[in-house]
Amino acid sequence: MITIAVFALRESLRRRVFSVVGLLTLAFLGLYGLGTWQLFDSVGQFEEPIEGVEARTVAGATILGLAMFATLFLGTILAVFLTLGAVRGDAERGLLQPVLVRPVHRRTVLVGRFAAAASVCGAYVVVVFLAATALTWAFSDWWPDNTLGPALQLAGAVAVLSALSLAGSVLLSANANGIAVFMLFGAGLVAGLLGQIGEALGSRTLDRVADIVSWVLPFEALYQAALAAITADTVGFTRLAINLGPFGGAESASPLLWPWALAFIALVGAVASAAFARRDL
Amino acid sequence: MSAVLQANELRKSYGAIQALKGVSLAVGEGELVGLLGPNGAGKSTLVKIACGLVRPTGGAATIGGAPAGSPEAHRALGYLAELFRFPDWLTADELLGMHQRLAGSDGGFRERERLLDEVGLGEAMTRRVGTMSKGMQQRLGIAQAMVGGPRVLLLDEPTSALDPAGRRTVRRLLEALRERGVAVLLNSHLLSEVELVCDRVAIIARGELVAAGTPDELSRPSGIEVDTADGTRVFADAPREDAPRIVRELVAAGEEIYGVRVMRSSLEDAYLEAVGEA
Numbered sequence A: 001m002i003t004i005a006v007f008a009l010r011e012s013l014r015r016r017v018f019s020v021v022g023l024l025t026l027a028f029l030g031l032y033g034l035g036t037w038q039l040f041d042s043v044g045q046f047e048e049p050i051e052g053v054e055a056r057t058v059a060g061a062t063i064l065g066l067a068m069f070a071t072l073f074l075g076t077i078l079a080v081f082l083t084l085g086a087v088r089g090d091a092e093r094g095l096l097q098p099v100l101v102r103p104v105h106r107r108t109v110l111v112g113r114f115a116a117a118a119s120v121c122g123a124y125v126v127v128v129f130l131a132a133t134a135l136t137w138a139f140s141d142w143w144p145d146n147t148l149g150p151a152l153q154l155a156g157a158v159a160v161l162s163a164l165s166l167a168g169s170v171l172l173s174a175n176a177n178g179i180a181v182f183m184l185f186g187a188g189l190v191a192g193l194l195g196q197i198g199e200a201l202g203s204r205t206l207d208r209v210a211d212i213v214s215w216v217l218p219f220e221a222l223y224q225a226a227l228a229a230i231t232a233d234t235v236g237f238t239r240l241a242i243n244l245g246p247f248g249g250a251e252s253a254s255p256l257l258w259p260w261a262l263a264f265i266a267l268v269g270a271v272a273s274a275a276f277a278r279r280d281l
Numbered sequence B: 001m002s003a004v005l006q007a008n009e010l011r012k013s014y015g016a017i018q019a020l021k022g023v024s025l026a027v028g029e030g031e032l033v034g035l036l037g038p039n040g041a042g043k044s045t046l047v048k049i050a051c052g053l054v055r056p057t058g059g060a061a062t063i064g065g066a067p068a069g070s071p072e073a074h075r076a077l078g079y080l081a082e083l084f085r086f087p088d089w090l091t092a093d094e095l096l097g098m099h100q101r102l103a104g105s106d107g108g109f110r111e112r113e114r115l116l117d118e119v120g121l122g123e124a125m126t127r128r129v130g131t132m133s134k135g136m137q138q139r140l141g142i143a144q145a146m147v148g149g150p151r152v153l154l155l156d157e158p159t160s161a162l163d164p165a166g167r168r169t170v171r172r173l174l175e176a177l178r179e180r181g182v183a184v185l186l187n188s189h190l191l192s193e194v195e196l197v198c199d200r201v202a203i204i205a206r207g208e209l210v211a212a213g214t215p216d217e218l219s220r221p222s223g224i225e226v227d228t229a230d231g232t233r234v235f236a237d238a239p240r241e242d243a244p245r246i247v248r249e250l251v252a253a254g255e256e257i258y259g260v261r262v263m264r265s266s267l268e269d270a271y272l273e274a275v276g277e278a
Helices: A002-014 A016-043 A055-083 A088-092 A106-140 A148-171 A174-201 A204-216 A218-229 A236-244 A257-278 B043-051 B071-075 B092-103 B108-118 B134-145 B164-179 B191-197 B240-252 B267-274
Strands: B003-014 B017-028 B032-036 B058-063 B077-080 B152-156 B183-187 B200-205 B208-213 B221-228 B231-235 B257-264
Touching (some): A055 A148, A106 A148, A148 A218, A148 A257, A174 A204, A204 A218, B003 B152, B017 B032, B017 B183, B071 B077, B183 B191
Parallel strands (some): B077 B152
């Protein structure tokens, strides 16, 4: 398994997509820094601060929340492009067969590929999130209530997406798989938006739909939990102001979230492994 | 000779299409068997079943007594696919090193060096796959298949991209492998190659084994040619045993004889007849 994982890791780091994502990340962080600087420059000029509301906290949580969305999106691009052709695509190109005729279980190949993709993408989102957090602090003196938890939750979200994309690569062609995973990603985000709308309107139905979808697609629940965690200790009118903002619908992590996310990855892996075992190459 | 590769009544269907209709085949230790057949005959399917890459609809295959596809079978197996590709960023040495780890080989650098020498790539150890010609990659593929010293080698069109010198290198390598007791199943369209190196030939057409035997057994007598002062005279379909009588009769008739040849049909003729395209 280690041989497969190390090989896949080296391959991941060599892929052109990694350079493209690296450049996009630098561009994103540059623009994010500029935006944060402008935002806090304006916040500092508020003539009549609202009593009881810490404007820096509201602004910091809002812009860092946006950065977390961008980070998750870039991490998802990386996860999808590293795994979308891992099985069917590689088999069609003749890359997989020489490996599979070795005394290596097909399941081991999947686990190795997953370990490599999840490590690369997880490390990537952690680094980008921490960089965005540091930039926010540099321009505002504001630091989120939690740092490690949200970073790990974002890493967990891309690990879930890597697992889905890898499983899709067993059944679908690379193009179809990429489209399918991005549609799932979009569905999760839409569910999150529905949850926010439900929260604003007081609609229990929308809330429930959002809840169910976020559990069916736990990357969304992990993302929501990460968003909630950055202002977990914020209370009073500031909390109220954050709740009115675009990330007011963020949900705190249930104690079952991590066990479920890990079980979900294992379940997806088991389905992928069963399908792979039956696949003619 | 004990069979290292054994295929019994292999059947494979892809929907309504029957790629294999009950093919049985055995390859013994140190035996080189050529697998011939037209495109779509089922040759690659047979080889892939033996490798465990394709699941048979019926029948079974074993490698060294272990079911095809099992880790035990894979430990005894080396395989070069017809359509293969290696990561272009790996060097030849790195690629073989990775396959050593996957195969559990402890041959180390010496094994890698020997294998590359055997396929004529001794100078290309640090060269990246992406910079190699198709022929070099095919040789590297053969070296990769031999990692770990397999008991059975399944080679699917291993010389299709090689020039004549490369083919000769591979031919000599196959002969050396036979001497070492390695069983080789060679899937090829190059009848002359098969005729030169293989101990036995199996011909598949439309998913069925239509002929099998040594190249000599498959080719048939096809007449006698006699060189006379008046030119070459052909006695079509005359068996070898008729040669003395024919010569006696020609001499008695006043002909001067300069040469006598007993003709046999080529493997190509046998092949075309077996697949129904003669």
